[in-house]
Amino acid sequence: MALREEIDEAEVREITSYIQDGDLSSAIERIKKYFEILENAPLNIAVTGESGTGKSTFINTFLDLSEKDAAKTGVVETTMKPTPYSHPKYNNVKYWDLPGVGTPNFKAEEYLQKVHFDKYDFFIIIGTDRFKESTIQLVEAIQDMNKKFYYVRSKIEQVMYSEQKRRKSFQEETVLKEIREDCLQNFSKENIDNPRVFLLDCFEKSKYDYKLLQETIEKELPGYKRFVFLMSLKNSSLSVLQKKTEALRQQIWKKATLSCAAAALPIPGLGIACDLTILVKTMKEYQTVFGLDEGSLNKLSHFSGISTSELKSVIKSPQVIGELNKEIVIKMISKGTMGAVMVAEHLKSNIPLFGSLAAGGISYVLTSRMLRGFLFESAEDAQRVLIKASEDPV
Ligand SMILES: Nc1nc2c(ncn2[C@@H]2O[C@H](COP(=O)(O)OP(=O)(O)OP(=O)(O)O)[C@@H](O)[C@H]2O)c(=O)[nH]1
Ligand SMILES: [Mg+2]
Known part of the structure; x- marks a missing residue:
């Protein structure tokens, strides 16, 4: 049955073992x-490299920052100390714009100590x-400190432009292969x-390895x-949307369990017991994650x-765009009552947790649905x- 497939078996085992011991409160605490x-x-991402390579531009692109909050970019050296840039929606996600490396007296270890390397989850x-000595030194020091790094060769569009002018028989694939091999050889x-x-x-996000970098991280x-990290990614491709959906789908059983466990009394007129505040909050999270908020x-x-009203015109679900509140949630829950009792009976006999929840599991079935x-x-x-947003404006 579909509802059972949603459940991550390992976590269910841990949680149901609490239930089997008669310990519903530990199960809920765990969730x-x-x-x-x-x-x-927290997610702290260090962005480093030589001066002027495009560190600040990279951060602005990844965070989709507005001009006001953006990291300063320019043709003269602009970044002198580590500066954090928080994701506009997920403040725990921070990209750190580190000072450029490769000054004449550059010492990688000293540099990493100065920028407090320990707090970063990984380095970009x-x-x-050309590959510089300082890059190698930095990579070695990062690896010595057991941290991960991703090497980004930026401004590729510019390279393509000049190679196209330079070479008689230009082939993008060939140039990309050469650059990649050159980088790999330098490392090896x-x-x-x-x-x-x-x-x-950074100015051509749909091309080259931009998507691959996101996926690899x-x-x-x-x-x-x-x-x-996944939630913080911009909704710029179908694959990002699909991954977000799947990750959120896997959490639904936990949200529904919490909501049902938190309710003591059935909601008048609805006949089931669930905490509506948790549900409204979760649905608002979905709106934010998918960029559907105002x-x-x-x-x-x-x-x-494309104007906001044109973008809104393709949103089909009135709930997705409308204001979410408890009344709307009650209406939505009551729409799904068909067959819910049967599913609840099935769950109750297979997973003890659901029998222990408020209103014997039917609340769980309706809220998760x-x-x-x-x-x-x-x-x-x-x-x-x-x-719609990728169409040409009229
Ligand atoms: N075409 C192109 N230009 C880029 C790209 N990334 C950066 N630039 C340009 O390169 C220049 C330097 O970029 P910044 O992002 O300021 O570089 P930085 O590494 O932060 O520089 P410092 O802070 O001085 O070390 C700017 O003019 C950017 O517009 C890119 O991917 N493509
Ligand atoms: Mg900079």
């Missing part, structure tokens, strides 16, 4: 702790054209194994941080040239908005 860690999980080193000469090399241009981050739509309108429906509707609306 609460999970969300608490998730909400507070940005380079252009210095015995640096398996370096992660990405060729990209996401895959390699540990559990909680991976989730936080602020995100206005920002998207600014960058795409409602959340799932809303999540999928939001994801589909986000996809339509994405397509």
